[in-house]
Amino acid sequence: MHALIRTARMTGLLYLGLAVTGALGFLLIRPRLFAAGDPGATLAHLVDHESLARAGVALELLIVVTKALTVAWFYRLFRTAHPLAASGIAAFGLVNAVVVLSSAALLATAVQVALAPIGDAAAVVQVLYLVSGNLWGVGAVFFGLWLIPMGLCVLRSGWMPRPLGWILIGGGIGYLLSAFVGYLVPDAQGIVDALTVPATVGEFWMIGYLLIRGVRRHALDQAPSGAPTAAPAARRR
Template structure:
């Protein structure tokens, strides 16, 4: 039981890191550098604020790392009770991590380029990669919600909110003007992060097989929690 709660909280920490890095990089730093329709202004921002441009790259790499850790964490947390959903979370999360890695490589190239048209193109392609990655980010919320519903370890409304939010995230990639579609996803994600960090999983909802999985050693036989830690 203690091991399962530890997995939940480590996953919550990774998810929190993902939210902070993504918000700081894509929503804060990028708008300070990229000016749509004005390559010269974008170049001037990147060249004149080199430290900020490098910070943007570092934040995107942090998104890659925390997304991968969160995907692995959710897989470890849910694989015993919801193996299909756990695999879906891991797969979609890792694909999104790979997409953002491509974006980070483009921004790193832009920081070393002195041509305005090239810098503008690299930032444009990076932005489109984030849009494509948003599809997979939405898709990872759907099996996450399914895992919540099937295990009963978190409130059922959270599960349905994650599923609805994931669908909204996918639709928003094709309807960028409909920003309200991502609101359920944002609420569900912060709820999930908070629940993982504060509660972990609900002990009263642990099934005997889940409790056994939390106490099982690497060979599958019963062993102490300390052995896994």
């Protein structure tokens, strides 16, 4: 297998791991533990479902690990096609990973407080979950930002369909805007959700393309068989 294909497929596999851990941790486990507006219920959930709460912390740590590895492999994949944009993927993605790491620390603290109460444990636990959720909310800024250089790399390299590149850029801008709309217009959740749709489409398209196709054939024709990436001359015009 060509080195470029191996790099692309490993990137896709890591990206898929990021998507799965994110869905399980933030979309599945968190809602089962956090009761908005009811601190007592949140505390009871953590005490009654300690294993689930700890699994939630572990999944957020896995999100950090898969995010860090994904950005590293995206940089490896695109570094010769567009060095600046590849660096942007790495930088913005790592900031997002640090945001999730902070959220994991808050969730771990919430579990500790629930099991060994300090003061008003219900209020403390609720605040910790609220801060964790808002870290994810403000972290949408960098989640959107990392998709924009990813789209630029797709367009510059020509290794993948150009519509994918534009969808990633549009999705990144939409996700970036969703963070501001979510806080400026808190009742406009429908608009926030709509703004994130292009990003979701672009991400799953990218994951599927990396895993199934890797890169287009012309990129392999112009890349040395032992090189991890092709030169900028591989751009499709």
